[in-house]
Amino acid sequence: MKILVGIKRVVDYNVKIQVKPDGSGITTSNVKMSINPFDDIAIEAALQLKEAGKANEVIAITIGSKTCQEQLRTALAMGADRAIHIETDEEIQPLTCARILKAFVDKEKPELVILGKQAIDNDNSQTAQMLAALANWPQATFASSIEIEENTAIVTREIDAGLETLAIDLPAVISADLRLNKPRYIKLPDMMKAKRKSIETLTLEDFNIEQAELIKVLKTTRPTPRQSGIKVETVEELLSTLKKKGLI
Amino acid sequence: MNKVLIIAEHDGKNLNISTARTVTASQGIAESVEIVIFVDDGNIIATQAAAIAGVTKVLVVENPINKHAVSAILAPQIEAIANEYSHIFAPNTTFGKDLIPRVAALLGVPQVSNIMRVESPNIFDRPVYAGNAIVTVEAPNGAVVGTIRTASFPEAAGGGLASIEQCEIFVDIPTHTRFISLAANGDDDHPDLQAASKVIAGGRGLGSQENFNIIYSLADKMGAAVGASRAAVDAGFIPNSHQVGQTGKIIAPELYMAIGISGAIQHLAGIKDARTIVAINKDADAPIFEVADIGLVGDLFTIIPEIEKALG
Numbered sequence: 001m002k003i004l005v006g007i008k009r010v011v012d013y014n015v016k017i018q019v020k021p022d023g024s025g026i027t028t029s030n031v032k033m034s035i036n037p038f039d040d041i042a043i044e045a046a047l048q049l050k051e052a053g054k055a056n057e058v059i060a061i062t063i064g065s066k067t068c069q070e071q072l073r074t075a076l077a078m079g080a081d082r083a084i085h086i087e088t089d090e091e092i093q094p095l096t097c098a099r100i101l102k103a104f105v106d107k108e109k110p111e112l113v114i115l116g117k118q119a120i121d122n123d124n125s126q127t128a129q130m131l132a133a134l135a136n137w138p139q140a141t142f143a144s145s146i147e148i149e150e151n152t153a154i155v156t157r158e159i160d161a162g163l164e165t166l167a168i169d170l171p172a173v174i175s176a177d178l179r180l181n182k183p184r185y186i187k188l189p190d191m192m193k194a195k196r197k198s199i200e201t202l203t204l205e206d207f208n209i210e211q212a213e214l215i216k217v218l219k220t221t222r223p224t225p226r227q228s229g230i231k232v233e234t235v236e237e238l239l240s241t242l243k244k245k246g247l248i
Numbered sequence: 249m250n251k252v253l254i255i256a257e258h259d260g261k262n263l264n265i266s267t268a269r270t271v272t273a274s275q276g277i278a279e280s281v282e283i284v285i286f287v288d289d290g291n292i293i294a295t296q297a298a299a300i301a302g303v304t305k306v307l308v309v310e311n312p313i314n315k316h317a318v319s320a321i322l323a324p325q326i327e328a329i330a331n332e333y334s335h336i337f338a339p340n341t342t343f344g345k346d347l348i349p350r351v352a353a354l355l356g357v358p359q360v361s362n363i364m365r366v367e368s369p370n371i372f373d374r375p376v377y378a379g380n381a382i383v384t385v386e387a388p389n390g391a392v393v394g395t396i397r398t399a400s401f402p403e404a405a406g407g408g409l410a411s412i413e414q415c416e417i418f419v420d421i422p423t424h425t426r427f428i429s430l431a432a433n434g435d436d437d438h439p440d441l442q443a444a445s446k447v448i449a450g451g452r453g454l455g456s457q458e459n460f461n462i463i464y465s466l467a468d469k470m471g472a473a474v475g476a477s478r479a480a481v482d483a484g485f486i487p488n489s490h491q492v493g494q495t496g497k498i499i500a501p502e503l504y505m506a507i508g509i510s511g512a513i514q515h516l517a518g519i520k521d522a523r524t525i526v527a528i529n530k531d532a533d534a535p536i537f538e539v540a541d542i543g544l545v546g547d548l549f550t551i552i553p554e555i556e557k558a559l560g
């Protein structure tokens with residue numbers, strides 16, 4: 001079985017982002033960039049399936065500027081067999097991203113696509129579901145466990161009501177949630193080795209896809225900060241403050 | 249003329265409160281706000297939906313295939329009726345997040361996720377970067393498909409008298425996705441986290457599943473729902489459905505008490521709209537104190553029993 005994993009380069013989750021004063025976006029220059037944490041989990045899930053003998057090839061794919069190759073190198077260092085870079089400097093929104101992935105899936109025919117459940121920059125949570133729709137494949141989003149039995153995946157999903165289990169026929173799309181696994185730590189020699197591996201580069205022109213209409217960002221602002229509060233010294237003081245507010 | 253279609257969220261027995269919040273978000277957009285319920289047997293739910301003020305019509309699509317909300321099964325049915333509507337919305341809960349992108353892709357339109365403010369029928373505010381920035385976005389012409397950030401909108405009032413219509417939809421339904429089970433790990437003894445006016449939440453500072461009982465016990469006493477940080481869920485102190493934050497539930501209670509929670513940005517993303525935040529933490533420099541309305545520095549294991557005792 002061939003598994004395709006989509007990864008996105010995003011501002012590292014530890015960075016406290018800054019909104020540009022002119023409202024044109026957020027500052028990304030000189031900011032630490034990483035693989036979207038959920039995509040990291042997606043790669044790990046694919047590698048674990050391979051190590052369990054359920055898959056024989058793990059392909060990492062990303063769409064974006066030249067700099068995204070850094071994240072593909074990380075995926076290779078983790079153990080991905082191949083890395084595909086679809087190079088573009090255009091803004092790629094989820095529907096277009098899903099169309100590109102669909103075109104790639106048609107060509108490579110993986111039996112399973114694993115993506116992160118959301119990217120922590122735009123927090124959209126759309127691409128996996130859109131890809132599944134375009135391919136008319138099953139989807140199992142927010143996965144916290146995946147088991148492959150023949151041509152079916154049994155996936156447990158973290159939903160608001162608890163843990164839901166679905167059986168989905170392969171080929172299928174799964175999106176990874178936090179508790180699916182703990183991504184492996186990359187060892188330095190693996191990082192060095194990954195530097196020498198090749199990355200296959202494609203462009204949007206290699207795919208015959210129609211770009212979706214864009215959701216236009218008109219402005220970016222800072223959220224209104226919360227008023228700073230008070231410190232109390234004792235439980236008594238805490239409770240009397242809550243009482244005054246009518247909360248107890 | 250604008251016409252909104254809201255996909256009802258329910259558990260087969262009752263309408264979820266997120267639906268009435270989605271109605272509120274829709275009210276400035278159109279005179280006509282319809283709710284569609286996909287269900288196997290939906291009389292009670294239909295009656296509940298029809299009673300939401302501002303709803304003009306309730307469509308009920310009763311079919312055994314709709315017993316469980318499986319997006320691959322629901323999406324083609326929504327696609328089949330979509331062309332009558334200018335807007336298709338669902339709450340930004342795991343239900344809506346799973347379903348709506350599938351609908352948008354079938355319709356070939358981009359999606360606006362997690363709408364927190366409606367500026368005009370096609371201009372919306374939404375949070376990005378765990379709520380550390382807000383973008384104002386404009387959806388292109390054509391159907392607007394989106395999810396509504398329920399914490400940003402109050403529940404629409406009751407007293408409505410919408411008409412209820414049974415509706416049959418004939419489309420090919422895939423068999424590739426099968427519901428197996430739901431292990432509901434919500435606890436029935438406490439109010440629902442997403443609807444509760446008070447939430448008592450515990451973090452890694454609780455130290456163990458056993459210790460977490462003091463959070464449940466305080467919540468009992470206060471009639472509050474129980475929340476948790478990711479660290480507490482990861483450590484197995486409490487099930488996933490209690491996680492609050494960027495990747496858990498986003499809530500807006502009157503009172504949120506964060507106990508033994510440091511206040512990571514991902515956690516804060518889930519509580520920014522709480523009216524009053526109380527933080528109890530032994531580390532005076534914990535970031536949670538920067539957003540707390542009332543902070544108390546100290547050991548939770550002495551403070552919580554004291555609170556309980558004082559509450560009687």
Ligand SMILES: Cc1cc2nc3c(=O)[nH]c(=O)nc-3n(C[C@H](O)[C@H](O)[C@H](O)COP(=O)(O)OP(=O)(O)OC[C@H]3O[C@@H](n4cnc5c(N)ncnc54)[C@H](O)[C@@H]3O)c2cc1C
Nearest residue numbers: 451452453477478479493494495496508509510515530548
């Ligand atoms: C992609 C991504 C998504 C995430 N999504 C979420 C999310 O949705 N929700 C979420 O919560 N987190 C999320 N996180 C994790 C987040 O970054 C933090 O790791 C997490 O919130 C920390 O949980 P905590 O505050 O319980 O633990 P810690 O940060 O370890 O804090 C524990 C606190 O308890 C205090 N404490 C310890 N003992 C006591 C005591 N006896 N008395 C009083 N105080 C005590 C300590 O001083 C400390 O401040 C996410 C992370 C990533 C990378």
